[in-house]
Amino acid sequence: MANNIRIAAPKTVRKGEVIELKTLIQHAMESGYRVDKRGEPIPRKILQKFECFYDDTLIFEAEFHRGVAANPFLTFYTRAENSGILKFRYTEETGEIFEDSVEITVK
Amino acid sequence: MKFKLMVTALILMSCESASYTTSYDNAPTQPTPLKSGTEFLTPETRALQSDSFANPAFLWVDRGETLFFQTPISGQACSNCHTESVRPLKDSATQFPKFNSKTQTLFNLEAQINYCRVTYQQEPQLAYETEDLLALTAYTASRSKGRPLTVAVTQETESNFKNGRDYFFTRRGQMNFSCTQCHDRHWGQKLRGDTISQGHGNGFPAYRLEWESLGSLHRRLSDCDRGVRAEPLPLGSQTYIDLEFYLAVRATGLAVETPAIRR
């Protein structure tokens, strides 16, 4: 099963309203400093990048390092200009991408 | 970068005077007043637990919900047999561990879920502590959230109760501690930067910040065993299920809090 992503965004908003967006993703953010039960080091594997697209415009971006807690949590804001799709994209350092999106309606 | 392990020694409890006397009936020692582990957390950690979006344990609960409605090859989803009206699960976690009359054994939720998978879904057993078993257990338990534990000892479960109670009162490990010393007698006190709670299982599976993950009650029990330098039992073993049973009887009246956050 793919890494779970949670997104919280209001469904309908007024034009120009500044809205809070929240996201949480299941990811160990493996730091590379831990060992497994057999004492073997667990290789580093972290999410490096988060991007939020409003339709196709990049409106917010984050760069994660090892100091970001496991199962990263993030809230940020955007001004709702039009009805559209908000796409949340996480990129792991392996290049793997985890993505989910929500729709918002501007009244 | 190399660090040396800090060795922490507990000295106080080795100089206890009287031995502990218990009456050998089916009443557990119950700390008074009964307090959930949540009460020993900082306000920030408690806030995370009660935040139904940000509490990371919900990542597993969500996954469990998806699995619950997913149809396996055999055609029987969990949700086919367990609906709001037929064999509903909304109180189940308050009754577990529970005696299963078909197998004549005491099941915890994990064992029951695996039994349903194998018997009713023709699916392979899920190994303890795998993401899917944690997810299904957390989802199932979270449906009883807020309802009080009601596990009681019956004739069928008396031997399980005794076995669990014996484990609770037996000293073990290099440090020679028993569960009762920490969780009945010293709850509220500090230990290695932690505050000892009454040792209830009502929040599990729980997200421990230190694990950076959701984990089962048995994983927590094995951490406590390891904490006194004792060899932990295998997760899912009958003795841990019996111990879980003793803990549940001991916690009668506390509400299910799954999915809880713990340090």
Next chain:
Amino acid sequence: MKHLVKRRDILKSSLAVSFSLTTPALALAKTDDMTAAILDTFGRLPKESDAILLKIPPISENGYSVPVEIEVESPMTNKHFVKKIALFSDRNPLPLLAVYKLTPRSGLAKISTRVRLGGTQSVHAIAEMRNGDLISAKAKTLVTVAACVIL
């Protein structure tokens, strides 16, 4: 799962007495490392400013997941907006925790997240404004159990 590297801040208590068999070799990041990381990210050093509000609990019972909230005063218009916010730790060996890039479309320069902290320390938030201003704020937290994995 065990940790390769384990170091705990010990709270004195009636129950626990701690000692280490050998002196732990503490490889704490020095403020210099953080300065280097700031220069690496922004090319210069910031001025402290009240225009940044940084919230972090005074006591974090566990360094694996410390809530942090940052808010920068700004109208967030095309002319005046916050371009970038970065979070630094003055104690983790890797001082740069995260970087956020904002746009006028953000509407509000406010972010919250959770970070790993390897012990009691100050966290620094630095914001770069559209007009080039570079401002900072810091907040201290006492970490009871450190997130050792990141040291």
